[in-house]
Amino acid sequence: MSPSDPAAAETVDVGRPAPARASPGRSGPARSSRNRPSAGRHTLALFRSELHLVFGRARTWVLLAVLAAVPVMIGVAIRLSGSEGDAEGFIGQVAGNGFFLIVASLAVSLPFFLPTAVTVISGESLAGESSLGTFRNLLTAPAGRSRLLAAKMVSLAVFCLVATMVIWLSGLIAGFLLFPVGDVLLLSGTTVPLGDGLVRALGIAVLIGLSMLGLAGIGLFVSSLTSTPLAAMAATFGSFIVCGILSAIPQIDVIHPWLLMYGWPSFADLLRDPPYWDAIWRNLLLQAGYLAVFYAAAWARITSRDING
């Protein structure tokens, strides 16, 4: 392991315009491992530059805009059709209480929109660097690889949470504008004040955001295998689809509890009185399991990767 030459660190700046300001942080620890005291600050700078990279892209904002449009579209559709809640479930309650637009939108986004967004962002994360030619430069600083991966993962997690928060906020605004809003009827038949309901909806948004972490981990690993972002996205989404198909086959229900999306509907347990935590914890554990396995695999791939490859 030879220390990287400063020239390589310089090229990082050229290839990555957005995080240019933070680049000294990226190359700093690699240049001298004795430079400990400022390592924390450098790490922070690296994480910040990654966030800049993710949220500096136009496609991220387009994805977020699409997600923000989900509650608006559902709300307008229900408002125009003017149905008095014949539909079952959360959608049927929207007309009576705008609060349920938040929950319904989150529930509608969960099986498809959110996984798509997460797939796009995670597929891009490492493969994008490779395709831009910046990855080689990043990899010439071996000490920074683990940290780089951590920064990628953290920015992915932040994106997952921001995405669900956007739906929550958009649902809140659209729900308040389009429908009457009042006390919230829980699944158990009890009614809680609106504030309590909004906190529960916020919890649902966080839970659904965390539910995406397993998929984000898969995406990160796949992204470390290839230098073509599109291939990484396709492969990640492909594995997501395969998981979905497997979970629809009743003959193999033995493996269903191990599938990525098995625990996703557990978010609704927050709307019981009292909330039923069992399934929620199991889902979070499963996501943590997926994340641990695929993050470790991505780490092994990144740190053992041939620099010229």
Added chain:
Amino acid sequence: MGVAQRSRRWLVPVTAVAVVAGVGTLGPVVADASPNLPGITAQELLTKVQTAKVDGLSGTVRSAADLGLPALPGVEGGSQIPDLLTGEHTARVAFAAPDKARVAVLDNMAERVWTTDGKTAWAYDSAEREAVKLTLPARAHRPAGPELKPESYNPATVAKQFLDAIDPTTQVEVSGTDKVAGRDAYMLRLVPKTDKSTVGSVTLAIDSKNWVPLEVTVMPRTGKDPAAQLGFSSVSFGIPATSTFTFTPPKGVKVTEKSVPAVRQAPTPVKPPKAVTPKRPAQNAGDKPTVIGEGWESVVAFRDLDVPRSGPVGQLLANARTVEGSWGKGKILTSKMVNALITDDGRVLVGLVSPDTLVAAAPKAPR
């Protein structure tokens, strides 16, 4: 960095897979090591169970059933089999002596609630957003709780029903100890003495302090997986607050009011499936199902049933094994637990017995 050193890094994700899989599969097993409890005979245990008295409890009940019933895709009106008999369910239960009970079945993004405070009973379905209010007749010592629909969720009731059925046909033994819902429990195993039944054994987990059945497991004669299991996943024996059993109909929920007549009729024992309607108008007593045999070998016989010969049921019948005898001819439908004989003259024999037993019972079934 050498190649060997690099490839060694792949051990980390491999270890991660092993740890995750290990925690996921072995974790619950390790946590549930069987406790050391003083020895007890089956007789003592049974007595304690039958005299067990609990003033209140609350907890979470899980049920799982795999009766191996054939799937009938496209059958109208959803499942004819009560849905609690199939698949997995989770319910929250609460009970307070003498007549307060609440059961909430946690469905996927929905909930069905039955609750009674002794005077009124409520049924609420969150998916339909409909509530039914039942005004119960005023009676001093009416055991309202277990007689309502919730009974199928109360392991105590289910176990009692099994215990009532114990007679010389059954071998009863204490088969060991186990931890159920975090509590030390004795396992009471009932094994049918006959080999004509499809039931291999019925095991009750009985709490070692309160003597309340915590879990019921039905094992088929063949195979290692339970055919049905119903038990607490968590339980506490404190008396739940009175407010637990009250129900206030929320705004926007349709409420239907009904009242229960003071003199209640005995519940009909076994109802024929809805799609299978009687061919001729029901006679006063003639259309009640007949029970042939005793104990584990019981067979229920229906007659004059119009079994559809087309559609999914017809397909199922077409593929079924044909049997014949002096009684006539018919088709045998088999599954892991339940077997049925459908004769060409419209009789249906159903039981938790082997197909041969059904055939043997066929001559006794009234035409």
